[in-house]
Amino acid sequence: xxxxxxxxxxxxxxxxxxxxxxxxxxxxxxxxxxxxxxxxxxxxxxxxxxxxxxxxxxxxxxxxxxxxxxxxxxxxxxxxxxxxxxxxxxxxxxxxxxxxxxxxxxxxxxxxxxxxxxxxxxxxxxxxxxxxxxxxxxxxxxxxxxxxxxxxxxxxxxxxxxxxxxxxxxxxxxxxxxxxxxxxxxxxxxxxxxxxxxxxxxxxxxxxxxxxxxxxxxxxxxxxxxxxxxxxxxxxxxxxxxxxxxxxxxxxxxxxxxxxxxxxxxxxxxxxxxxxxxxxxxxxxxxxxxxxxxxxxxxxxxxxxxxxxxxxxxxxxxxxxxxxxxxxxxxxxxxxxxxxxxxxxxxxxxxxxxxxxxxxxxxxxxxxxxxxxxxxxxxxxxxxxxxxxxxxxxxxxxxxxxxxxxxxxxxxxxxxxxxxxxxxxxxxxxxxxxxxxxxxxxxxxxxxxxxxxxxxxxxxxxxxxxxxxxxxxxxxxxxxxxxxxxxxxxxxxxxxxxxxxxxxxxxxxxxxxxxxxxxxxxxxxxxxxxxxxxxxxxxxxxxxxxxxxxxxxxxxxxxxxxxxxxxxxxxxxxxxxxxxxxxxxxxxxxxxxxxxxxxxxxxxxxxxxxxxxxxxxxxxxxxxxxxxxxxxxxxxxxxxxxxxxxxxxxxxxxxxxxxxxxxxxxxxxxxxxxxxxxxxxxxxxxxxxxxxxxxxxxxxxxxxxxxxxxxxxxx
Numbered sequence: 001x002x003x004x005x006x007x008x009x010x011x012x013x014x015x016x017x018x019x020x021x022x023x024x025x026x027x028x029x030x031x032x033x034x035x036x037x038x039x040x041x042x043x044x045x046x047x048x049x050x051x052x053x054x055x056x057x058x059x060x061x062x063x064x065x066x067x068x069x070x071x072x073x074x075x076x077x078x079x080x081x082x083x084x085x086x087x088x089x090x091x092x093x094x095x096x097x098x099x100x101x102x103x104x105x106x107x108x109x110x111x112x113x114x115x116x117x118x119x120x121x122x123x124x125x126x127x128x129x130x131x132x133x134x135x136x137x138x139x140x141x142x143x144x145x146x147x148x149x150x151x152x153x154x155x156x157x158x159x160x161x162x163x164x165x166x167x168x169x170x171x172x173x174x175x176x177x178x179x180x181x182x183x184x185x186x187x188x189x190x191x192x193x194x195x196x197x198x199x200x201x202x203x204x205x206x207x208x209x210x211x212x213x214x215x216x217x218x219x220x221x222x223x224x225x226x227x228x229x230x231x232x233x234x235x236x237x238x239x240x241x242x243x244x245x246x247x248x249x250x251x252x253x254x255x256x257x258x259x260x261x262x263x264x265x266x267x268x269x270x271x272x273x274x275x276x277x278x279x280x281x282x283x284x285x286x287x288x289x290x291x292x293x294x295x296x297x298x299x300x301x302x303x304x305x306x307x308x309x310x311x312x313x314x315x316x317x318x319x320x321x322x323x324x325x326x327x328x329x330x331x332x333x334x335x336x337x338x339x340x341x342x343x344x345x346x347x348x349x350x351x352x353x354x355x356x357x358x359x360x361x362x363x364x365x366x367x368x369x370x371x372x373x374x375x376x377x378x379x380x381x382x383x384x385x386x387x388x389x390x391x392x393x394x395x396x397x398x399x400x401x402x403x404x405x406x407x408x409x410x411x412x413x414x415x416x417x418x419x420x421x422x423x424x425x426x427x428x429x430x431x432x433x434x435x436x437x438x439x440x441x442x443x444x445x446x447x448x449x450x451x452x453x454x455x456x457x458x459x460x461x462x463x464x465x466x467x468x469x470x471x472x473x474x475x476x477x478x479x480x481x482x483x484x485x486x487x488x489x490x491x492x493x494x495x496x497x498x499x500x501x502x503x504x505x506x507x508x509x510x511x512x513x514x515x516x517x518x519x520x521x522x523x524x525x526x527x528x529x530x531x532x533x534x535x536x537x538x539x540x541x542x543x544x545x546x547x548x549x550x551x552x553x554x555x556x557x558x559x560x561x562x563x564x565x566x567x568x569x570x571x572x573x574x575x576x577x578x579x580x581x582x583x584x585x586x587x588x589x590x591x592x593x594x595x596x597x598x599x600x601x602x603x604x605x606x607x608x609x610x611x612x613x614x615x616x617x618x619x620x621x622x623x624x625x626x627x628x629x630x631x632x633x634x635x636x637x638x639x640x641x642x643x644x645x646x647x648x649x650x651x652x653x654x655x656x657x658x659x660x661x662x663x664x665x666x667x668x669x670x671x672x673x674x675x676x677x678x679x680x681x682x683x684x685x686x687x688x689x690x691x692x693x694x695x696x697x698x699x700x701x702x703x704x705x706x707x708x709x710x711x712x713x714x715x
Contacts, residue, residue, distance in 0.1 A: 046077035050126055054135060057143040059110050061128045064097050071128040081105060081123045081132060108133045111146035112153075156308070161335060163205020163279050168308055170198065197326070200283035200306035208275035208334070211353035212341045215314070216334070217273060222363035225266040226370045232258035233374040236679050240381060240672045248671050259682065266367065277335040280342075281305065285327040305329060311338045316705075317347055320714050347712065355711070356704045361697035368690035375683035378676055383610070385680050387647045387662060388673035390418035394645070395670035401643065407451030410604050414657050419646045420667060421659075423606060425450055426637040430605070431596045431628070441593025443627050446614035448640050452603025452656065458595050460632045462625050463588065465514055469581030470622055474510070475565070475573060476503040483564065499570060504536060504563040508552045514580050522583045526576040533569035537562040585621035592628050601654040608642050610664035 050058075050073075061071045083103020099106050100114075102121050108131050109117075116137045124136035136142050149171050156169035208216070235255035242248045283305040291300040303323055304310045311333055313321060321343065332342035342348045382388050393399075401422040404410045415421050427448035434440040468474060477499035486497075501507070511530065515523035527545040534548070535541070538555075542548035555561045565573065608614055619627065630636055648660035665673060708714070 045079075047080050047124070048078045050076040050078055050135065054143045057147045058133065058135065061108050061110075061131065061133050063129060063131060064099055071131060073133070074127045074129075076126065078124050078126055078135060079132075081107070081121075081125045083121065084119065085117050085121055102132075102134075105132050107131065110134065110143070111150050113137050113141050113146065116141040159202070160279065161277075163202060163277060163335070165202055165204065168200040168202060168281075168306075171308075197284045197286065198307045200281055200308050203280040203282065205277055205279050205335075208278055208341070209350045210272045211350040212278070213272040213275055214270075214358060215341070215349045215353060216276070216339075218358070219270060219360050219363060221360075222266060222366040225262040225363075226366040228258050228262035228265065229367065229370050230374075232256075232262060233370075233377065233679065236675050237377065237381065240675050248675075252671075252675055266363070278332050278341060279335055280330070280332050281309065282328065282330045283309070285323060285325060285329050287323055287325045305331065309333065309338055311340050313340050313343065314349060316708070317343065320712065321347075352708060352711075356707050359697045359700035359704055361694045361701055364690040364694035364697055368687055368694055371683045371686035371690060375680065375687060378679040378683060382676045382680070384647060384662070385676070387418075387645060387665060388676045388680070390647075391645055391665045391667075391670050391673040392677040394418070394420055395667055395674065399667070401667070407604050410450070410659075411657065414604075414649060414659065415646050417646055417649055420644070421646055421661060422641075422643045423450075423659075423661070424641040425639070427451075427603075427606065427640050428454075428600075428631060428637050430600065431593045431631065433593070433597075438590050438594045441590060441597075441624065442616045443619070443624065443631070444616050445640075446608045446611075446616070448606045448608070448642070449600055449656075450604045450606055450640075453601050454634065456599045456601060457632045458592075458599060460592055460596070460625075460628045462622075462629060463584065465510070466581050466584045466588075466622070466625075468510055469514060469577045469584070474577055475501060475507055475570060477501055477565070477570065480564075498535070498564040498566050501534065501563040501565055502560075504534065504561060505552050505555070507534075508549055511577075511580075512549055512553075514584065520580075520583055522576070522579040526573075526580050529569075529573055529576045533565055533573065535564045582621055585625050589621045589624050589628075592625065596628060596632060602656055605652055605656050605658040606640075606642050607658060607660045608644070608663050609647070609660060610644070610662045614663075 055073075055076065058073075061073075063069065063071060081102055083105075086101045088099055088101065100109055101107065102123055105125075107123065107125065108128070110133065113134050118138055122138055123132075123134050125132035125134055127133070134141070152169055152173070153171050156171060159166075159169055232255045235251050235258060239248050239251035239255060242251060286304050286307060287301045288304065289301050301323070302310060311331065317340075329344050331340050331344065333340055341350065379385060399420055401420045402415055403422045405424060407425060407427075410423070427450040429443050429445040430447035430449055431441055432444050432447060434442050479497070480500045483497050483500065508530070511523075511526060515526070531542060531545055531548050536548070536552060538551050542551055552561060642661045642663060643666070644661045644663035645665040646659055647662045647665075648658075650658045650660075652658055
């Protein structure tokens with residue numbers, strides 16, 4: 001987590017650094033531009049004055065950084081500006097600001113002045129604020145002719161939108177023809193042939209056909225229905241986690257509405273929508289080189305009709321259409337985007353789609369993907385899909401609980417899976433192996449044997465020696481005033497004085513009996529602890545266990561043998577004694593547990609699942625041993641109740657029926673199961689249907705591609 005946080009911090013710092021760097025560079029370039037503009041004003045002299053007609057033709061001037069604030073001309077004096085052209089700008093949040101530069105000075109290019117830019121530029125400019133406004137460029141651009149071109153361009157655009165029959169208005173006419181950037185046009189000797197190449201004629205205007213609308217709009221890949229269906233499944237997931245009626249109703253209702261909306265959007269009848277306008281035009285194909293790839297010896301060209309219309313072909317036509325410069329073409333172009341719907345009477349979208357309808361396999365794939373992911377999520381949320389379906393059926397059909405109060409009634413007519421039962425009586429918790437390993441038996445009160453033969457149960461008792469090791473009085477101690485007084489004389493707290501051990505002999509004999517000659521770790525630790533911390537009143541202090549045992553057990557003095565032990569050491573000795581007892585219990589408990597388990601026979605075995613409170617409690621081996629004693633005592637049966645749904649029925653090794661009852665599935669709260677059932681069934685229907693349809697549509701698309709190839713001779 002620390003590494004992830006550090007990486008996030010570094011990423012933020014890098015982004016901030018790049019942003020600040022861009023802003024600094026942008027501001028620096030603008031300052032340099034303003035400085036260069038000031039130098040031009042100071043050093044350069046005016047070459048002429050702006051005429052009144054030029055002033056009237058000049059459009060409003062705006063600073064790109066402040067596009068809503070117009071700039072006023074400072075004077076009519078025209079200055080000369082020479083240098084290379086460059087451009088810089090700033091992009092942020094999807095918006096961009098660009099600045100045009102000539103010789104380091106920011107310039108405003110009115111109308112179509114950018115079409116006349118060259119590698120080295122000679123511009124006539126006037127000043128407005130911190131910008132130089134271009135009024136003449138490279139002896140090719142001037143305001144008056146630009147206004148005329150702009151008017152002709154507007155006329156051509158209006159003619160194109162209206163589809164007025166006839167030749168499309170030329171933008172560059174008269175002297176402008178000599179200014180066109182096509183060098184071949186300067187060499188054209190036959191003016192009529194040149195005009196023919198530039199000419200584009202509009203023959204008619206019509207509306208798109210339904211097929212052409214479908215080719216343009218398509219039917220999508222089902223993203224909106226898929227999103228709505230995803231939100232519906234999320235709503236179902238939230239509803240299954242709620243326990244209040246109002247919350248469940250709101251979330252499940254929203255999920256159902258979203259589901260209906262998604263399915264309606266997906267399966268509703270497709271409507272073509274409003275058609276766009278299509279113009280039928282003819283003209284000469286012009287190819288203009290754009291890029292040359294030296295590595296592959298490829299030239300990228302731009303195709304246009306005449307010198308006016310740059311068109312775009314449908315994607316599947318492009319690899320198969322061959323261009324020839326000067327070729328005469330007839331095409332149907334959409335008015336809005338100049339896209340081709342019919343090419344030279346050879347290719348037609350309308351004919352293709354009418355003969356070979358489009359196939360949309362992606363829509364079904366989206367829905368199948370959403371349904372598949374949702375099905376996996378539902379199966380992960382459900383503890384048993386089959387049980388959820390059965391509880392839903394029981395709740396909808398009005399089923400009731402089967403009440404059983406005697407094990408004999410249950411044996412006479414055992415309920416099957418899916419039955420709602422209400423069992424109550426007296427039964428015994430069962431001893432079972434943990435994960436199938438009898439080395440770790442546990443008492444499971446989620447497994448109850450109801451009835452059955454108890455005569456075969458072993459009579460288990462805790463070993464007296466082991467029980468003594470766990471007894472609180474295994475080391476009998478008392479306070480001694482004399483000892484406390486001696487401690488007080490040494491300036492210490494008498495409350496910390498050692499305790500007198502009154503049963504040192506019995507303690508040594510108990511340890512000797514419990515451990516004998518065994519060398520287990522617990523016994524070794526216990527012996528060493530007693531040798532070290534049990535101070536016995538003997539002439540010489542024993543240094544090993546054998547000496548201590550012989551001296552204490554063989555003592556025959558007139559007075560009882562006295563011993564003392566520190567208070568903290570007493571706790572340590574007791575822990576060592578219990579560790580030895582735990583070792584003994586650890587050896588006995590697995591065999592006892594297996595013996596009890598194998599002795600349990602008859603009756604009905606009820607296994608309750610679903611309630612975390614039924615999880616077996618963790619016990620030490622001695623606690624388990626004592627619990628075994630309780631379980632094997634006559635009359636050990638305890639009251640139990642199991643109310644829920646039977647999810648499984650089987651038999652144990654003795655032939656007794658086993659009923660697995662999910663106690664969390666109740667008829668008074670079936671909503672979680674009902675919602676999960678609806679979820680699973682909906683996914684189980686949607687997934688195979690859309691997978692099958694996606695496969696069919698994908699095959700249809702491949703067949704369509706093959707049919708089109710044969711139709712046009714592309715195969």
